[in-house]
Amino acid sequence: MRNILYTCLFLFCCFSMTGKVPSKQKIRLTENWEYLKGDLGGIWEAVRPASPGNPETVPVWQKVTLPHCFNAEDAVDPDVNYYQGPGWYKTLLTIDNPYADGRIVLDFEGAGQKTKVYIYTTLVGEHVGGYDEWSVDITEAVNSFMADGQLMKRFKGKIPLSVRCDNSRDLEMIPSDLSDFNLYGGLYRYLNLVYLPKASFELIRLEPVLSADRKEGTVKVKASFYNPEDIRKANVTVAIYDAEHKQIYSQTVQNILPLGNQLLAEARIKNPALWDVDSPVLYTCELTIDAGGQTLATEERFGFRQFEFKEKGPFFLNGRRLLLRGTHRHEDHAGVAQAMTEEMMRTEMQMMKDMGVNFIRLGHYQQSDIILRLCDELGILVWEEEPWCRGGLGGETYKEQARRMLTNMIDQHHNHPSVIIWGLGNENDWPNDFSTFDKGAIRAFMKEQHDLAHRLDDTRMTAIRRCEFCSDIVDVYSPSIWAGWYRGVFTDYKSVSEEEMKKVKHFLHVEWGGDSHARRHSENVFANLKGIESGKGADERDGDASLYGGAARASKDGDWSESYIVRLIDWHLKEQETMPWLTGAAYWPFKDFSTPVRPENPVPYVNQKGVVERDFTPKESYYVFQSYWTTEPMVHIYGHSWPVRWGNKGDRKEILVYSNCEAVELFVNGVSQGIKKRDSQDYPAAGLRWNCVYEEGKNEIRAVAVKGKTKVTDEIVQEYQTAKWGKEAVATLSVVSREGDTVLLEVQLLDKEGVRCLDSKKYIEFEIAGDGLLIQNQGTSTGSRKVQAYNGRACIKVNLNKGKSMVAVKAEGIPTAFMELM
Known part of the structure; x- marks a missing residue:
């Protein structure tokens, strides 16, 4: 609920609020x-x-x-730590309030991590927390400024707004700086200017309930009011519309006192259409307040659905078993870091849905309301999480922020039918922010947060991931299971999961997978993994994420190739189809993201576990998920980013095809290699694999798949190299493509005989002098000036700026290579 803070500043008042502002009319302040x-x-x-x-x-x-x-770029700059400190923003507001003596409010959808807001020189509001929505009433400050004719003349009738954001390190603030993601700074979500009448809404809460037989739906419409001038009388109209926007309910409540929380309406709907992952039907509730001749309309969407986690059993939605097919999301993108636009968010969520996702865990903080609206629209169930992540437990300031952010998350996102779980924390067994690590204190606070969540909303479940000594407190628990990556082999997955499921009432496996360096492929994915022990558990333990020391593990000893990860994912998805007690699982994560704790990764400072790169470029693993999780006919030959394969003349090379079709025929250089039927339990690639002889040089590979009466095809061209290579000795540069003023460059590492070194993993560094600019610090395989080679090559784009430049390429032990571009 929005708290109203009244303080006397000079001769006027300032109201500071928390929470989003309910209004249809918001002006996004994006320019100037x-x-x-x-x-x-x-x-x-x-x-x-x-x-x-x-x-x-x-x-x-x-x-x-x-x-x-x-931190749009420095989060993935290979040479620096990302900036943590203060930063300022300023603009001039044009005020045109349609309401006489109405309110003027700034609506922040999120800002990191501590924020202060000024009108001219007056502090009008401040907020701690980088992820919840909040707002500031600037009415009195604006009116005071506008009353000063000299100031209005100096600023040409506009109002100076200044905002200070600060993401400095602070142990008494959540999330911990030990977290495996950046604590970004800035106005990285939308900021809105909102005009309100003297009396308006503060918080709207919709409580839809289905009867046991799902034949009748009831929705309670509750609201609290924002009424700083203590207006004593208002009329409120509640109207409900179905998915076709046909009005199915309307009621006007006359002469109410617009203060406190009130039940405004209770509507009954016969045979309601249900919200489901395959048919996410949404109703709309429109509320209009009329006070003193001033009106304001706002609306909230809602849906009717039932869900249940069976004890030690599967998940049910609307009475049918549903296997949760999930992934995770960080608010992070190439070139902008956390400052994603609505268009970017929509692209990302549609890509998830197109991959077959029906569930997402939003890690590890409250995310933009835009994302929740998209989940509602697309049919994606949600676990949303407060940012109590790693580091232990701080003092009262720390705990008060956690309480506040959990409360705000639930209040602000309560009406979204997609939400089924409120997450209370992540890896809370991870110490080191404080000199003491008290499990008893963490348990006590976890219980407090669990109880708070249920007081605020008893229709959803609570959950945490990886804090075993708190697993009995929450409703749903996810242990750490990283079979085949941080520990064990991926064939341990099912047995370990079943063992963990039996320990808790409701088991849901979130976070599994492994890193893959996009565009790196392997002819022998298990070459360095023979020392890994099976049957010793699959949890992540201290030091497992390190690239040095400890027991043998894929995360340290593997090749980080896409070739390995598609096999790991393939195995997990195959097994999930044969686990009747499984609620579901969520792959970590959907997209590569930046992190301050992984400077030595192939793309420095990037967690590379995503199935798409940080700029939405799909990796091969994206299509493995599609082949298991989607119904729209698809076929994908593994290796679109693998231009050169290698081996001996006459060797048979495995070709994998991922498809959801009944049958696939493969052609190599125009010759049919036979038709194979898909069988999800025939590992790998559901039986769609062929061992074929490549011709030396260019090879054309084509797959033709059939599903019902629909035929789909896919084609790639790969070169086959039989020449053996020695130690890297030379780097050569070439232009791969040119589009306008942008050039894509590729460097290839060769031995002294000029043979491509197709297994080289040397770090390659790009430099430029002249008019052009490297398109760098993107956190992608083709957008970093320092990157580990993928099969002895690396790419980067150059913006020529209509001029001449010299590009240099360095790799340890190899003479610097140059290329002039113009």
Whole structure:
């Protein structure tokens, strides 16, 4: 619920609120912003009169658009730690409030991690926490400023707004800086300007309930009001519309006192259409308040659905068993870090749905309401999580933030039918932020959070991942099972999972998989994994994520190839089809993301476990999921990013095809290799595999798949190299493609005889001089100036800027190579 803070500042009042602002009319403030990295001596430096032409004017601000993140590039800069500290934003607001004596509110959809808001020189609001929504009423501050004619003249009738964000390290703030993701800074979600009448809504809560036979639905409509001027009388109209926007209910409540929480309506709907992952039917509740002749309309969507986790058994949605086919999401993207636009978010969530996802865990914090709306629309069930992640447990300030952020998450996202789980924490057994690590204190606070979640919302479950000594507190528990990556072999997956399931009431496996360096492939994926012990468990333990020391494990000793990961994923998906007690599982994560704790990865500072790269480029594993989880006919030959295979003349090479069709025929160089029937239990590739002889040089491979009356095809071209190579000795540069002023460059490592070194993993570094710019710090296999070679090659894009440049390529022990571009 929004708390109203009344403070006297000079001769006017300032109302500061928490929570999103219910209103149909919001103005996104995306343009005409300036940004300063670092701090100011005080707010006066942001608003003092400009000095045109004065070269001594400091500091220098840069023009930006919102959303904007401090760490758009430095989060994956291979040479620096990402910036953690203060940063400032400023703009000028044009105020045009349609409500006489109405309210003016700034609605923050999220900002990291501590924020202060100023109108001119007056502090009007502040907030701690990078992920929940919050708002600030700036009415009195704006009115006071506008009453000063000289200030209005100086700022040409506009209102100066300044915002200070700060993501400095702070042990008494969640999440922990030990977390395996960046704690970004900036106005990295949308900021809205909202005009409100004197009385408006503060929080709207919809409580839909289905009868046991799902033949009748009831929805209670509750609201609290934002009424700082203490208006004593209002009329509220509640209207409900079905999925075709046909009105099915309407009621006006006359002469209510718009204060506190009130039940406004209770509507009964016969034979309601159900919200389901395959048919996510949404109803709309529109609320209109009329007070003193001023009206405001807002709306919330909701859905009718029932779900149940059977004790030591599967998950049910609307009375039928549903295997949760899940993944995870971090708010992170190439070139912008956390500042993803709505278009980017929509692209990402549609890609997940197209992969067959019906469940997502939002790790490890409350995410944009846009994401929750997309999950509602697409039919994706949600586990959303408060950011109590790693580090132990802090003091009262720490705990109060956790309580507040859990409360805000539940209040703000309660109405989304997609949400079924409120996550209370992640890896809370991970110490080191504090000198003491008290399991008893963590258990006590976990129980407090569990009870709080159920007081706020007793219609959803609570859950945590990887904190075994708290597994009995929450409703749903996920242990750490990384079979075939951090420990054990992936064939241990089913037995370990069943053993863990028996320990708790409700088991759900979130986080599994492994890293893959996009575009790296292998002819022998198990070559370095013979020392890994089976049957010794599959949990992640201290040091398992390290690239050094400890027991043999794929995360350290494997080749990080896509070839290995598709086999690991394939095995897990095959097994999940044969586990009748399984609620579901969620692969970690959907997309590669940046992290401060992995500087030595093949793409520095990137967790590379995603099935797509940080810029949405699918890896081969994306199509493995599609082959198991989707129904739209698809076929995909493994190896689209594998231009050169190798071996001896006459060797038979395995070709994998991933498809959800009944049968596939493979052609190599125009010759049929036979038709194979799909059988999900025939590992690997569900039986769609052929051992074929490649011709030296170019080979054309084509797959033709049939599903019912539908035929789909896929084609790739691969070269076959039989020449053996020695130690890397030479780097050569070539232009792969050119589009406008952008060139894609490729470097290839050769031995002294000029033979391609197709297993080389050397780090390659790019440099440039001249007019052009490297398109770098993207956190992708083709967007980093330092990257480990994939099969002895690496690529990067160059923006030529209509000029001439010299590109240099360095690799240890190899002479620097140069190429002139123009």
